[in-house]
Amino acid sequence: MSMYQTYYKLVYPDVYRILQDPWIAEDVIQEAFLKALMNMNRLRHEAALTSWFRQIAKHQAFDYLRRSRKHRSMIPLHANTTPDNDFSASCEYSDVSQFIENKLRNESLLLSLSKLRPQDQNLIKLHYFEDKSYKEIAQELQLTEQIISQRLARARKKLRQSFTKAWPL
Structure with a gap:
């Protein structure tokens, strides 16, 4: 060998x-x-x-x-998928059930995100969807990095609580 x-x-x-x-x-x-x-x-x-x-x-x-x-380009949270998009995305998965489970989980996560306060949604979107650092977010919102860190931690905790109720592991 x-x-x-x-x-x-x-x-x-x-x-x-x-x-x-x-x-x-x-x-x-x-x-x-x-x-x-x-x-x-x-x-x-x-x-x-x-x-x-x-x-x-x-x-x-x-x-x-x-x-x-x-x-990768981010898909807007409010965008609806078309059947063509669903089919091409399903080809990335080896198993149809895995594709469906991932799609349902993602929808549940987006629903949980939409239930958060607008300030928390904004922080999560800036950091995870727009891939901005704490420093960049702090400059944009005119806050300190420590405040951004604390608020983002709280927003993640709220999102985790909401999501685990909707999607138990």
Whole structure:
């Protein structure tokens, strides 16, 4: 068995768990393998190779998520989906039941979000949907970062309480 396949089998479950897409997971593992080969001189102890490579693969997966999160366009919360959009979105999932469950969960989450105070909705939208940092939000709302942090924590707590009532785990 090749070295690549040995490490592929080692990290695939972790990377797949993070990305939830087998094709992207394979691409990310290839990138991680290349990165590991290019940085092999940084490895101090050969005994740490396995854990070192696992860390590289996990970091590559999270980097991919960050990059894709920045580049995806956000769908307005009030937008209705068309049957064509539903079908194309369902192709991303390997199982129709998973697609339906995700769609129902997302609708429930958006409903829970709409029940929050407008100020809390705005904070959550700015941070999670528009991907703004606490500093950017603080400047926009002319508040301190500490106040933004506290208010966002409270808004998340309220959203979590509302959502868990509507969507019990």
